[in-house]
Amino acid sequence: MTHTAAEPADTTRPLGVAMIGYAFMGKAHSAAWRTVGSHFDVPAIARRVVVGRDAGKAAEAAARYGWEGFATDWREVIHRDDIDIVDICTPGSLHADIAIEALKAGKHVLVEKPLANTIAEGAAMVSAAAEARTRGVQSMVGFNYRRVPALAHARNLIADGRLGAIRQLRVAYLQDWLTDPDSPMTWRLRRETAGSGALGDIASHALDQVQILTGQEVTEVSGRLRTFVEQRPGEGGPEPVTVDDAAWITAELSGGAVATIEASRMATGVKNGLRIEVFGERGALRFDLENLNELEFMEVTGPATEQGFRRILVSEPGHPYLEGWWPAGHIIGWEHTFTHQLRDFLTSIRTGEPPRPSFEDGLQIQRVLAAVEESAGARSAVVHLAPAPHAQS
Numbered sequence: 188m189t190h191t192a193a194e195p196a197d198t199t200r201p202l203g204v205a206m207i208g209y210a211f212m213g214k215a216h217s218a219a220w221r222t223v224g225s226h227f228d229v230p231a232i233a234r235r236v237v238v239g240r241d242a243g244k245a246a247e248a249a250a251r252y253g254w255e256g257f258a259t260d261w262r263e264v265i266h267r268d269d270i271d272i273v274d275i276c277t278p279g280s281l282h283a284d285i286a287i288e289a290l291k292a293g294k295h296v297l298v299e300k301p302l303a304n305t306i307a308e309g310a311a312m313v314s315a316a317a318e319a320r321t322r323g324v325q326s327m328v329g330f331n332y333r334r335v336p337a338l339a340h341a342r343n344l345i346a347d348g349r350l351g352a353i354r355q356l357r358v359a360y361l362q363d364w365l366t367d368p369d370s371p372m373t374w375r376l377r378r379e380t381a382g383s384g385a386l387g388d389i390a391s392h393a394l395d396q397v398q399i400l401t402g403q404e405v406t407e408v409s410g411r412l413r414t415f416v417e418q419r420p421g422e423g424g425p426e427p428v429t430v431d432d433a434a435w436i437t438a439e440l441s442g443g444a445v446a447t448i449e450a451s452r453m454a455t456g457v458k459n460g461l462r463i464e465v466f467g468e469r470g471a472l473r474f475d476l477e478n479l480n481e482l483e484f485m486e487v488t489g490p491a492t493e494q495g496f497r498r499i500l501v502s503e504p505g506h507p508y509l510e511g512w513w514p515a516g517h518i519i520g521w522e523h524t525f526t527h528q529l530r531d532f533l534t535s536i537r538t539g540e541p542p543r544p545s546f547e548d549g550l551q552i553q554r555v556l557a558a559v560e561e562s563a564g565a566r567s568a569v570v571h572l573a574p575a576p577h578a579q580s
Protein backbone atom coordinates (compact mmCIF):
# COMPACT_ATOMS: atom_id res chain seq x y z
CA MET A 188 0.00 0.00 0.00
CA THR A 189 1.17 3.54 -0.69
CA HIS A 190 0.82 5.67 2.42
CA THR A 191 -0.06 9.34 2.49
CA ALA A 192 -0.28 11.75 5.44
CA ALA A 193 -4.04 11.41 5.46
CA GLU A 194 -3.73 7.68 5.49
CA PRO A 195 -1.34 6.53 8.23
CA ALA A 196 0.57 3.29 7.88
CA ASP A 197 -1.39 0.14 8.68
CA THR A 198 0.16 -0.85 12.00
CA THR A 199 -1.64 -4.15 12.07
CA ARG A 200 0.88 -5.74 9.74
CA PRO A 201 4.67 -5.60 9.70
CA LEU A 202 6.36 -2.96 7.56
CA GLY A 203 7.47 -4.68 4.36
CA VAL A 204 11.10 -4.08 3.40
CA ALA A 205 12.67 -4.25 -0.05
CA MET A 206 16.46 -4.11 -0.23
CA ILE A 207 17.99 -3.10 -3.55
CA GLY A 208 21.53 -4.48 -3.90
CA TYR A 209 22.96 -7.57 -2.22
CA ALA A 210 26.73 -7.22 -2.13
CA PHE A 211 28.88 -5.90 0.76
CA MET A 212 26.37 -3.34 2.01
CA GLY A 213 23.42 -5.61 1.24
CA LYS A 214 24.98 -8.27 3.44
CA ALA A 215 25.59 -5.78 6.27
CA HIS A 216 22.08 -4.33 6.05
CA SER A 217 20.53 -7.80 5.88
CA ALA A 218 22.17 -8.75 9.17
CA ALA A 219 20.75 -5.60 10.73
CA TRP A 220 17.24 -6.19 9.41
CA ARG A 221 17.45 -9.71 10.88
CA THR A 222 18.47 -8.62 14.37
CA VAL A 223 17.00 -5.18 15.02
CA GLY A 224 13.64 -6.43 16.31
CA SER A 225 15.26 -8.87 18.75
CA HIS A 226 17.32 -6.17 20.45
CA PHE A 227 15.32 -2.96 20.22
CA ASP A 228 11.73 -1.88 20.61
CA VAL A 229 10.91 -1.04 17.00
CA PRO A 230 7.92 -1.57 14.71
CA ALA A 231 7.73 -5.09 13.30
CA ILE A 232 9.21 -5.55 9.86
CA ALA A 233 9.06 -8.28 7.24
CA ARG A 234 12.08 -8.91 5.00
CA ARG A 235 10.09 -9.23 1.80
CA VAL A 236 12.48 -9.02 -1.12
CA VAL A 237 16.07 -8.56 -2.27
CA VAL A 238 16.50 -6.97 -5.69
CA GLY A 239 19.49 -7.39 -7.97
CA ARG A 240 20.16 -7.43 -11.72
CA ASP A 241 21.54 -10.97 -11.63
CA ALA A 242 18.64 -13.30 -10.79
CA GLY A 243 20.90 -16.14 -9.67
CA LYS A 244 22.89 -13.99 -7.26
CA ALA A 245 19.79 -12.23 -5.96
CA ALA A 246 18.16 -15.61 -5.30
CA GLU A 247 21.25 -16.84 -3.50
CA ALA A 248 21.41 -13.66 -1.38
CA ALA A 249 17.72 -13.92 -0.51
CA ALA A 250 18.13 -17.51 0.65
CA ARG A 251 21.36 -16.94 2.54
CA TYR A 252 20.39 -13.68 4.22
CA GLY A 253 16.86 -14.71 5.07
CA TRP A 254 14.63 -12.71 2.74
CA GLU A 255 11.25 -14.05 1.61
CA GLY A 256 12.03 -13.63 -2.07
CA PHE A 257 14.09 -11.97 -4.77
CA ALA A 258 13.40 -9.87 -7.85
CA THR A 259 15.35 -8.25 -10.68
CA ASP A 260 13.23 -5.15 -11.41
CA TRP A 261 13.44 -2.51 -8.69
CA ARG A 262 10.72 -0.34 -10.27
CA GLU A 263 8.18 -3.13 -10.06
CA VAL A 264 9.15 -3.90 -6.46
CA ILE A 265 8.85 -0.28 -5.34
CA HIS A 266 5.24 -0.20 -6.43
CA ARG A 267 4.27 -3.40 -4.65
CA ASP A 268 1.51 -2.96 -2.04
CA ASP A 269 3.36 -5.05 0.54
CA ILE A 270 6.47 -2.83 0.46
CA ASP A 271 6.68 0.12 2.88
CA ILE A 272 10.45 0.65 3.13
CA VAL A 273 13.07 0.72 0.39
CA ASP A 274 16.68 0.17 1.50
CA ILE A 275 19.16 1.21 -1.21
CA CYS A 276 22.52 -0.61 -1.16
CA THR A 277 23.46 -0.17 -4.82
CA PRO A 278 26.36 1.73 -6.39
CA GLY A 279 25.88 5.49 -6.05
CA SER A 280 24.89 5.93 -9.70
CA LEU A 281 21.50 4.34 -8.95
CA HIS A 282 20.72 6.12 -5.67
CA ALA A 283 18.86 9.09 -7.14
CA ASP A 284 16.57 7.20 -9.53
CA ILE A 285 15.57 4.59 -6.97
CA ALA A 286 15.16 6.98 -4.03
CA ILE A 287 13.10 9.52 -5.95
CA GLU A 288 10.76 6.92 -7.39
CA ALA A 289 10.34 5.22 -4.00
CA LEU A 290 9.63 8.49 -2.19
CA LYS A 291 7.06 9.47 -4.82
CA ALA A 292 5.42 6.09 -4.29
CA GLY A 293 5.15 6.86 -0.56
CA LYS A 294 7.86 4.43 0.59
CA HIS A 295 10.26 5.31 3.40
CA VAL A 296 13.83 5.32 2.07
CA LEU A 297 17.17 4.45 3.62
CA VAL A 298 20.13 5.00 1.27
CA GLU A 299 23.81 4.15 1.75
CA LYS A 300 26.30 6.99 1.80
CA PRO A 301 27.38 9.05 0.02
CA LEU A 302 23.92 10.36 -0.85
CA ALA A 303 24.59 10.53 -4.59
CA ASN A 304 27.36 10.85 -7.14
CA THR A 305 26.76 14.52 -7.98
CA ILE A 306 25.31 17.62 -6.37
CA ALA A 307 22.57 17.74 -9.02
CA GLU A 308 21.41 14.21 -8.18
CA GLY A 309 21.63 14.96 -4.47
CA ALA A 310 19.59 18.14 -4.87
CA ALA A 311 16.86 16.25 -6.75
CA MET A 312 16.81 13.67 -3.94
CA VAL A 313 16.47 16.43 -1.34
CA SER A 314 13.46 17.91 -3.16
CA ALA A 315 11.79 14.52 -3.35
CA ALA A 316 12.51 13.87 0.34
CA ALA A 317 11.18 17.27 1.43
CA GLU A 318 7.97 16.73 -0.51
CA ALA A 319 7.57 13.19 0.82
CA ARG A 320 8.10 14.40 4.38
CA THR A 321 4.95 16.49 4.08
CA ARG A 322 3.14 13.17 3.55
CA GLY A 323 4.82 11.54 6.58
CA VAL A 324 7.27 9.59 4.42
CA GLN A 325 10.76 9.40 5.99
CA SER A 326 14.23 9.30 4.44
CA MET A 327 17.72 8.87 5.84
CA VAL A 328 21.33 8.47 4.64
CA GLY A 329 23.36 5.62 6.09
CA PHE A 330 26.33 7.25 7.75
CA ASN A 331 26.47 4.25 10.08
CA TYR A 332 29.44 5.44 12.14
CA ARG A 333 27.15 7.95 13.84
CA ARG A 334 25.81 4.82 15.52
CA VAL A 335 29.09 3.53 16.96
CA PRO A 336 28.33 3.74 20.71
CA ALA A 337 31.81 5.14 21.52
CA LEU A 338 31.41 7.90 18.92
CA ALA A 339 27.88 8.72 20.08
CA HIS A 340 29.29 8.89 23.62
CA ALA A 341 32.11 11.16 22.41
CA ARG A 342 29.51 13.42 20.82
CA ASN A 343 27.64 13.65 24.13
CA LEU A 344 30.83 14.47 26.07
CA ILE A 345 31.68 17.26 23.62
CA ALA A 346 28.11 18.61 23.64
CA ASP A 347 28.18 18.61 27.46
CA GLY A 348 31.24 20.88 27.30
CA ARG A 349 33.65 18.37 28.83
CA LEU A 350 36.37 19.29 26.30
CA GLY A 351 35.61 23.02 26.31
CA ALA A 352 35.84 24.77 22.96
CA ILE A 353 37.10 22.44 20.26
CA ARG A 354 40.23 23.72 18.57
CA GLN A 355 41.39 21.00 16.24
CA LEU A 356 40.65 17.51 14.94
CA ARG A 357 42.80 14.94 13.19
CA VAL A 358 40.81 12.28 11.39
CA ALA A 359 42.21 9.51 9.22
CA TYR A 360 40.13 6.82 7.55
CA LEU A 361 42.67 4.30 6.28
CA GLN A 362 42.24 0.98 4.47
CA ASP A 363 44.67 -1.13 2.44
CA TRP A 364 42.51 -3.26 0.16
CA LEU A 365 43.90 -1.60 -2.98
CA THR A 366 47.58 -1.78 -2.04
CA ASP A 367 48.23 -4.58 -4.56
CA PRO A 368 48.29 -3.05 -8.09
CA ASP A 369 46.85 -6.32 -9.41
CA SER A 370 43.76 -6.04 -7.29
CA PRO A 371 40.94 -6.13 -9.88
CA MET A 372 38.62 -3.39 -11.11
CA THR A 373 35.30 -2.98 -9.33
CA TRP A 374 32.44 -0.50 -9.65
CA ARG A 375 34.05 1.38 -6.75
CA LEU A 376 36.96 2.36 -9.04
CA ARG A 377 34.83 3.80 -11.85
CA ARG A 378 33.71 7.39 -11.68
CA GLU A 379 30.45 6.71 -13.51
CA THR A 380 29.30 4.19 -10.89
CA ALA A 381 30.98 5.40 -7.67
CA GLY A 382 31.25 9.17 -8.22
CA SER A 383 34.63 9.28 -6.52
CA GLY A 384 37.00 6.91 -4.75
CA ALA A 385 38.31 7.06 -1.19
CA LEU A 386 36.89 10.58 -1.09
CA GLY A 387 33.18 9.69 -1.35
CA ASP A 388 33.45 6.22 0.13
CA ILE A 389 35.41 6.86 3.31
CA ALA A 390 36.44 10.53 3.58
CA SER A 391 32.68 11.18 3.58
CA HIS A 392 32.46 9.27 6.89
CA ALA A 393 35.38 11.27 8.29
CA LEU A 394 33.76 14.57 7.27
CA ASP A 395 30.46 13.49 8.77
CA GLN A 396 32.21 12.68 12.05
CA VAL A 397 34.07 15.98 12.11
CA GLN A 398 30.80 17.86 11.75
CA ILE A 399 28.59 15.73 14.00
CA LEU A 400 31.16 15.53 16.79
CA THR A 401 31.74 19.27 16.90
CA GLY A 402 28.32 20.51 15.82
CA GLN A 403 30.26 22.72 13.39
CA GLU A 404 29.99 22.78 9.60
CA VAL A 405 32.84 22.80 7.11
CA THR A 406 33.07 26.29 5.63
CA GLU A 407 36.32 26.14 3.68
CA VAL A 408 38.48 23.35 2.30
CA SER A 409 41.76 22.75 0.62
CA GLY A 410 42.16 19.31 -0.91
CA ARG A 411 44.52 16.90 -2.64
CA LEU A 412 43.57 13.69 -4.42
CA ARG A 413 45.84 10.98 -5.75
CA THR A 414 45.38 7.87 -7.87
CA PHE A 415 48.45 5.79 -7.24
CA VAL A 416 47.54 2.90 -9.56
CA GLU A 417 46.03 4.22 -12.75
CA GLN A 418 44.89 0.98 -14.32
CA ARG A 419 43.82 -2.35 -12.96
CA PRO A 420 42.91 -5.76 -14.37
CA GLY A 421 39.37 -5.68 -15.75
CA GLU A 422 37.37 -8.52 -17.30
CA GLY A 423 38.55 -7.72 -20.82
CA GLY A 424 42.09 -6.55 -19.97
CA PRO A 425 43.53 -3.52 -18.17
CA GLU A 426 41.00 -0.79 -17.35
CA PRO A 427 41.64 2.80 -16.28
CA VAL A 428 40.93 3.71 -12.67
CA THR A 429 38.90 6.91 -12.85
CA VAL A 430 38.64 7.77 -9.15
CA ASP A 431 41.08 8.71 -6.39
CA ASP A 432 42.88 6.13 -4.25
CA ALA A 433 43.52 8.65 -1.49
CA ALA A 434 42.40 12.11 -0.38
CA TRP A 435 43.72 14.81 1.94
CA ILE A 436 41.63 17.68 3.24
CA THR A 437 42.28 20.68 5.45
CA ALA A 438 38.98 22.15 6.61
CA GLU A 439 37.88 25.28 8.44
CA LEU A 440 34.80 24.79 10.59
CA SER A 441 32.02 27.25 11.31
CA GLY A 442 32.81 27.44 15.04
CA GLY A 443 36.48 28.26 14.51
CA ALA A 444 37.98 24.77 14.73
CA VAL A 445 40.32 23.33 12.09
CA ALA A 446 40.29 19.71 10.93
CA THR A 447 42.73 17.66 8.91
CA ILE A 448 41.29 14.62 7.22
CA GLU A 449 43.04 11.82 5.36
CA ALA A 450 41.44 8.92 3.55
CA SER A 451 43.20 6.13 1.71
CA ARG A 452 42.54 2.68 0.37
CA MET A 453 46.28 2.16 -0.06
CA ALA A 454 47.50 2.66 3.51
CA THR A 455 49.54 -0.54 3.61
CA GLY A 456 48.80 -2.59 6.70
CA VAL A 457 45.82 -0.63 7.95
CA LYS A 458 42.69 -2.68 7.39
CA ASN A 459 39.79 -0.44 8.37
CA GLY A 460 41.09 2.23 10.72
CA LEU A 461 38.95 5.28 11.31
CA ARG A 462 41.14 7.20 13.73
CA ILE A 463 39.74 10.30 15.31
CA GLU A 464 41.44 12.76 17.63
CA VAL A 465 39.60 15.76 19.01
CA PHE A 466 41.45 18.45 20.96
CA GLY A 467 39.57 21.01 23.05
CA GLU A 468 40.67 23.71 25.46
CA ARG A 469 39.91 21.52 28.50
CA GLY A 470 40.21 17.97 27.22
CA ALA A 471 40.72 15.57 24.35
CA LEU A 472 39.30 12.36 22.88
CA ARG A 473 40.81 9.56 20.81
CA PHE A 474 39.06 6.75 18.93
CA ASP A 475 40.00 4.02 16.47
CA LEU A 476 37.39 1.94 14.66
CA GLU A 477 39.68 -1.09 14.90
CA ASN A 478 38.96 -0.97 18.67
CA LEU A 479 35.44 0.35 18.39
CA ASN A 480 34.33 -0.43 21.93
CA GLU A 481 36.96 1.89 23.37
CA LEU A 482 37.15 5.65 23.76
CA GLU A 483 40.15 7.46 25.20
CA PHE A 484 39.36 10.59 27.16
CA MET A 485 41.54 13.09 28.97
CA GLU A 486 40.51 16.15 30.97
CA VAL A 487 42.75 19.00 32.01
CA THR A 488 41.92 18.67 35.71
CA GLY A 489 44.03 17.88 38.77
CA PRO A 490 47.81 18.12 38.88
CA ALA A 491 49.62 17.90 35.54
CA THR A 492 51.59 14.98 36.97
CA GLU A 493 48.40 12.93 37.12
CA GLN A 494 46.78 13.92 33.86
CA GLY A 495 46.57 11.62 30.90
CA PHE A 496 44.24 9.66 28.68
CA ARG A 497 42.03 7.07 30.30
CA ARG A 498 40.39 4.23 28.43
CA ILE A 499 36.62 3.95 28.66
CA LEU A 500 35.20 0.59 27.64
CA VAL A 501 31.96 1.78 26.07
CA SER A 502 29.85 -1.21 27.03
CA GLU A 503 27.69 -0.04 29.93
CA PRO A 504 23.91 -0.24 29.54
CA GLY A 505 23.94 3.54 30.07
CA HIS A 506 26.11 4.12 26.99
CA PRO A 507 24.33 4.97 23.72
CA TYR A 508 22.68 1.95 22.04
CA LEU A 509 24.09 -0.54 24.56
CA GLU A 510 20.81 -1.09 26.36
CA GLY A 511 19.81 -3.48 23.59
CA TRP A 512 22.79 -5.79 23.85
CA TRP A 513 24.68 -7.71 26.50
CA PRO A 514 25.67 -7.35 30.15
CA ALA A 515 28.36 -4.68 30.72
CA GLY A 516 31.74 -5.55 29.24
CA HIS A 517 30.39 -7.91 26.56
CA ILE A 518 31.57 -6.05 23.51
CA ILE A 519 29.92 -5.47 20.15
CA GLY A 520 31.25 -5.14 16.57
CA TRP A 521 31.13 -3.23 13.28
CA GLU A 522 27.90 -4.83 12.09
CA HIS A 523 26.00 -3.57 15.13
CA THR A 524 26.26 -0.01 13.81
CA PHE A 525 23.86 -0.99 11.02
CA THR A 526 21.42 -2.44 13.55
CA HIS A 527 21.53 0.84 15.50
CA GLN A 528 20.94 2.72 12.26
CA LEU A 529 17.77 0.69 11.70
CA ARG A 530 16.70 1.21 15.30
CA ASP A 531 16.79 4.96 14.73
CA PHE A 532 15.20 4.80 11.28
CA LEU A 533 12.32 2.56 12.40
CA THR A 534 11.77 4.68 15.52
CA SER A 535 11.40 7.72 13.26
CA ILE A 536 8.86 5.92 11.16
CA ARG A 537 6.93 5.11 14.33
CA THR A 538 7.08 8.60 15.84
CA GLY A 539 6.94 10.65 12.66
CA GLU A 540 10.03 12.62 13.81
CA PRO A 541 12.30 12.93 10.72
CA PRO A 542 15.52 10.93 11.12
CA ARG A 543 19.08 12.25 10.76
CA PRO A 544 21.27 12.25 8.80
CA SER A 545 18.62 13.59 6.44
CA PHE A 546 19.04 13.84 2.68
CA GLU A 547 19.78 17.53 3.32
CA ASP A 548 22.66 16.47 5.58
CA GLY A 549 23.84 14.09 2.85
CA LEU A 550 23.75 16.86 0.26
CA GLN A 551 25.76 19.17 2.50
CA ILE A 552 28.51 16.50 2.67
CA GLN A 553 28.22 16.12 -1.10
CA ARG A 554 28.94 19.84 -1.50
CA VAL A 555 32.05 19.50 0.67
CA LEU A 556 33.23 16.52 -1.42
CA ALA A 557 32.73 18.57 -4.60
CA ALA A 558 34.66 21.48 -3.07
CA VAL A 559 37.55 19.13 -2.24
CA GLU A 560 37.59 17.91 -5.85
CA GLU A 561 37.54 21.50 -7.09
CA SER A 562 40.40 22.47 -4.81
CA ALA A 563 42.41 19.37 -5.72
CA GLY A 564 41.79 20.03 -9.43
CA ALA A 565 43.03 23.60 -9.08
CA ARG A 566 46.03 22.38 -7.06
CA SER A 567 46.02 24.16 -3.77
CA ALA A 568 43.29 26.71 -4.28
CA VAL A 569 41.10 27.24 -1.25
CA VAL A 570 37.47 26.60 -1.93
CA HIS A 571 34.97 28.52 0.19
CA LEU A 572 31.60 26.94 0.75
CA ALA A 573 28.49 29.05 0.84
CA PRO A 574 26.52 28.47 4.04
CA ALA A 575 24.47 25.32 3.49
CA PRO A 576 20.87 26.04 2.35
CA HIS A 577 20.32 23.62 5.00
CA ALA A 578 19.02 20.72 6.62
CA GLN A 579 15.55 19.99 7.56
CA SER A 580 14.75 21.51 10.94
Ligand code: SOE
Nearest residue numbers: 212329330331332388389392
Ligand atom coordinates in the same frame (compact mmCIF):
# COMPACT_ATOMS: atom_id res chain seq x y z
C1 SOE B 1 29.67 1.57 4.87
O1 SOE B 1 29.30 2.54 5.73
C2 SOE B 1 31.07 1.79 4.38
O2 SOE B 1 31.28 3.14 4.13
C3 SOE B 1 31.35 1.10 3.07
O3 SOE B 1 30.57 1.61 2.02
C4 SOE B 1 32.80 1.26 2.77
O4 SOE B 1 33.15 0.73 1.56
C5 SOE B 1 33.52 0.59 3.93
O5 SOE B 1 34.81 0.31 3.63
C6 SOE B 1 33.29 1.40 5.13
O6 SOE B 1 31.94 1.35 5.39
